[in-house]
Amino acid sequence: MVDLNSQQHNIVIIIGSASKNNLTEKAARLLEDEFKKNENITVDIIKPEEYKLNFPGMDDNGEDAKLLKEKVNSASGVILSTPEYHGTFSAMLKLVIENLGYPSALAGKPVGLLGVAGGDIGAIKSLEHLRSVCSHVGALVLPGPVSIANVNRYFDDEGKCTDEEIEKRIRALGSRMLNFIRDHINPKIALEELVRKRSGC
Structure with missing residues (x-):
């Protein structure tokens, strides 16, 4: 288990x-899990289907x-999961x-990518495209996106x-996210707290 030094984090x-x-x-x-x-x-x-989201060019408020x-915005990290x-x-x-939005709420966030597909090749193409889009909006895409081929073979009802x-393989993506939070997000939080204390704010 990754030690987060008692700092609380939320992952979306x-x-x-x-x-x-x-x-x-x-x-x-x-x-x-x-x-x-x-x-x-x-x-x-x-689950996006539970939200009323507009298309680009429509009212985005x-x-x-x-x-x-x-x-x-409030998350320490984000996982994007997709079928191909x-x-x-x-x-x-x-x-x-x-x-x-743009600037995107993903900007500066660690983002892990998970793709599944029913075929032998897996979700490689979808993850390549998704990585490109996430990088474009400023997300910090974690190395080692997970592509699961023939996914229908590996889960029961x-x-x-x-x-x-x-x-x-899937759980390892979670470990990489926690390691990133420990190594990069935690020190940033600690520094911000130190600055606030010294400034008296």
Whole structure:
């Protein structure tokens, strides 16, 4: 378990699929479980279909868009999970990114990428595209995005992963996120607290 020195952090996991019993969420729930092993971590699962989000060019001041931005702004890290559709990441996830504004709420945030696909190649193309978009808006994309090929083979109806190696790969993304928070976010918080104390604010 990664030692976060008792500092509290929240991680947002965004599910990029609205399909019933979708495998994207089943994979992402393993990350939720991994994060919750640490008592200093809280997790906020975001399902975009539960939000009223507008397309670019429409009114972007809706309450749901504001709430989405607030959740991402307050997070120490973000996981973006997506299926691969037509060689790229889901339109639903793109809509979320559009509603995070520009400058984006993702700017300066550590972002981990998780992709699933039913075919042999996996979600490589979708993760390449997603990494490019996230980097463009200023996110700090973690190395080692996780692509799961033939994902329908590895989860049962209850959402349990039936392959130990696949589960390890997914959980390892969670460990990389926590390591980044420990090494980069925690020192920044400590420095800000020290400056406030010295300034008397």
